[in-house]
Structures are given as structure tokens and as C-alpha cells.
Amino acid sequence: MSPVAAAGRPHHTRRFNPDRDVEEWHGAYLPYDLIKEVTVALVVVVILVVALAVVFSSPDEKPVTIKSWSTASPVDFAQTAITELDGTSPTATYGPPYNATPGASQSVFGISPESFFGVHHPIDTANDYVLAPLRTLPDRPDVQAAVNAYTSAPAAQQAAWTAAYEKAVAKAGTGANGALTVPPGAYGPVGPIISSLTSMARSGALDGALLTSRQFYGTDYTKPLLFIADGTYLANLAQSQHLSGDQWGMMNETGNFPGQAWLWLYTLWYQVPPMNTSSSGDLQVWAIMMLLTLGLALLPFIPGLRSIPRWSRVYRLIWRQHYRDLAAAPRL
């Protein structure tokens, strides 16, 4: 193979590579009305979009609130609340960026970006989700007494109370008006604490109390969202809407609407080992996707991969008229 002098730089030589270089077009040009094509395309898209909107509309499922959750499922709320108080909930044990739980950070090949960035949205679940909201009820001395009794007790005593309550609340039910009823047990002040919190939640007061920002205008829903997500109520609703991870929910939408179908590859990795069982599955999937995205962007530079279009010969379908014309042209 002989090297070819490249254009404009005769002192450089370079072999022609069909996956990188082209022999530019020396053939015919045909009339083409750019503005007409853009206009027609826009009209077609507008008609299509209007038709789809008229026929299918768009989904808008009401959000779950702490009030709706605790009203519909007070037992699940109480079971979640006790895990927030004793520090065993998913949020309490999450690690960065919410807290510094040891060993909770994900890592790949010993690299843990979330550990590097650390805690940026601190959440102390016991205080933020249970104790601090109850302290906003000054007209309830019984509740304040229970909170004070709990916070002033030794850690071992607190653990004994919460453990006893967790056992009892597993057998809890609902009484009149859907109120929480928990079997008696040696759970000390934890009983009135969770009971009062459940009442507060059912009244709607806890929704406002959990907003991260204490200023009048607030747009950060991190704390209430994570609290709701710690329960099973939200997940059960999502399951019924085929939105769970094992249902490829990332690319689904509520109802029968199309969702983010373009995330199919991202959610695919969550379905296969080791990502589907690994404690660092999220980071593994992101690492894979970042590599693949980088590979796609830099495809023109990657020998082998950039040859796939030529090997596949799909281009013959795209340019079939051109190749037909070439075949029909008289050979010189």
C-alpha cells in the first residue's frame, strides 16, 4: 500500500482510511429548497404533536403527601417513623450526601466519588423527621414530656424502647377513623412520640414542618421526599404503575404513556449481574454508561468500531439510488 499525500500538507503523508477519509463529491448537484423543507417539516411536526396531544393528553398523577400516606397507610407510616428515630431507615443509613454512615458509600475499583464529595445535604433522621417536628407542638405538654424523656435517656435505653416499639408496631392495626393502634409494650415514651407524629402527619402539619428551608418560600423537598420514599407506600404505588426498577420502570410512565424510552440502555444494566445485586450497582451502571457515552462521542477516533458502518453495509440501503446510478453508469 502506498501512502497518499494528504491535502494541503504535502509534507505529511497518510494512508487513505475509508472510515476516516472521503473522496469528496465530484458529481451532480440537484435543486434543493432548504427553507421549504424546514417549513414543511415544522408543519408536519406541529400537526403530529397536536394530534397526539388531542388523542392521548398527558398524565398527571397527584403527588403523595405525608398526609395522604399516613392517612392511607398509618401502619406503614409508623413503621417507617420508628426506623427514622432509631437510625435504621434507608435514609438514616444512606451515607453521602445525606450523612456519613461508615461503609455506605458506593465504589468501583476502590474509587468512591460520593465519599470524596462528602455530606452536602445533611439529614439527621431522628431529629429532622421525628423529634424536631414534634417540638413545634408547644400546646402539647404530654408530647414535649415524651420527647424530653426520650432525648435525655441513655442510648441503650433509647435502643431498648425503639426495639420494643418496632416489635409492637409490626402487629399494629388501625382503629376508629383509621387511627393507629399499637399493642402495648415496654417502649416507654416512644409510643406517644410515634403516635403523636402519626396524628401530626394525618393532619397535614408534618408536610410543612419537613420542608428543608425554614424560610417562607421553599422549593427544596429533599427531606419529605426521602421520608416518603423510606416507606413502602410510595413503592407499592409505583409497582402498580409498572415503574419499579425490575419492571424497567426508568423508561416507563404512569398509565400507558410513553416515558423516557431513550433510557433503555441505562435501565438494562440494572437488570443484569453483577449490577442487579451489587451494593455499588448504581456507580457501576453509571461508570458503564459514561464509558459508552464517551465511546459514542469519540467513535470517529476508535479503529474497529468506526468501521462497523462500512462492514454492516446498511449505507447501501441509504444510498441505494446512488449505487444504482453508479452501477448503471457506463464504465470508462
Place this chain on the structure above:
Amino acid sequence: MSIDTGTPVGAPTQPPDGVAADLPEDAGQWTAKLRRSAVTSLPPERLMPDRQPAYVASWIYVFGVLTVSALAVVIATGTVLAIMGPTWWHVSTTGLFVNSLHLWSVEVFFFTMIVHLWGKFFMAAWRGRRRATWITGVVSFVVSVGAAFTGYLSQQNFDSQWISTQAKDGINSTGAGAIFNVTNFGQMLMWHIVLLPLVVVVLVGVHVLLVRLRGVVPPFAPAEEHRTNPAGPSDGAESDSGGVSGADPVVVAGNGTSNGHVSTGHAPGREPA
């Protein structure tokens, strides 16, 4: 004899068309240099061509301009939603309809963009100094995914609650959760309606200009997989002009005009978006 225009005696003379940098002493102006470079690279006939290479004869070429059209509808409907505020579409029938237009234009946008992307892949459309065109296209796609994602997070309904509480794990695992908090509605709304659309529009604009600059990629030559010594390669790494010196001029059918581009990646052909 001259007409008094009120110009003070001794003031710099303006050329008739008002382009001061046409004067030799002003040619070094940054403004003049930028204008010259822009006009040289993208003369009007290349920016808005009325001819295309004959091989541009497939429906696949339509998907680029369809993508840009869908993006225009996305932005237009999103602008209406922004004007009326984030609560409007939850409480108004008209608002719900505009939201539906926004949703379906996004779906059409992604569908046409992905078809366009696959089409360009199978054309190996990065050949001949068109790598930047490919890269800006891929990055536009990736940023568009982010823009759509933040839109889903900004819906203020059950969907956005579920998506945000699930997506946080992936984002947090990368460390990005420290500054990009998917459960912060206000932050996600700002990203969705300001930052990411701006980036998408700029990227798509650059992508389209690159398409105009480089032209549509020519087909593989029939025996290209075996060839080693073509009439002339065109590749940016080797050729600033993108041309092959000594190549034949482009033949323009129809009006007898020669565009004078040779082996360029500058061909005035069509590759809409």
C-alpha cells in the same frame, strides 16, 4: 464639488456602505477579522444552499430537520408553560393541553433524533473532517437526555416524586449529588427551563453550522474497503482547507454554476441539521 454632509473637516471618511474595516488600515480590527472569517467559512450560498449532491436522496435525511423542528415545538410549548408558571398545567385544562403538546413534542424530538443518529452512524458521517459534527450531535443528544430528565423531575406530581427518589441513587453515587440535588424541585426547574435548554440550543446551533460548513458526507466509494490510493483523502487532521489540491471542481447540475469546492467537507450539499 462636494455636498456638505455635516462631517467635520478632518474627520475619518466613511466608505459608502458604512463598512469601515474595508479600509486597509482597519483590516486588522477584531470585528473585521471575525466578519471576514465568518463570511469566508459560511458564505450565504453555503449557509442557505439551494443545491444538494445527487446522492442525498433518502428519507433518512429528513430526520435531522424533523429533529430541529420538534426542538422548536418543545421550546415554544415550554415557553408557554414557563410564562404561566409551574402550577398552571395542574389546574387548567388549557394548561394540561399545553403540557401534552410539550410532552409529545419531546417524544417526537427524541424519536427523530435517535433515527437521525443511527442514520448518521450507518453513513459513518464523521468521515472527511466531520468529526466535530458527529461529536456535537452526540453531546446534543446526551444534554437533551438531561434536559428531559430534569423536566420529568419538575412535574410536581407522583411521577416526579418516584423518578427523583429513584434517580438520586445513581446521581449520588457519582458524587454529583453533592451539587445536583434531584429532590430539590427549585434547582431542577432552573436546570430544566434555563441552563440545559440553553446548552441544547447552542449545541444544536453549532451542529447545524458545522453541517453547513462541512456539507453532507459522501457515500463510500464502491470498492473503498480495499482501496489504498484514492484521488484524494479529506481529513481534518491533515488538511486545514479540507480540500485536496488539484482535485476537479465540483460539477453543479442544473444551473451551470460551479461552486468551486473541491473535496472539501465544505461541499454545499444538504444535511439538514
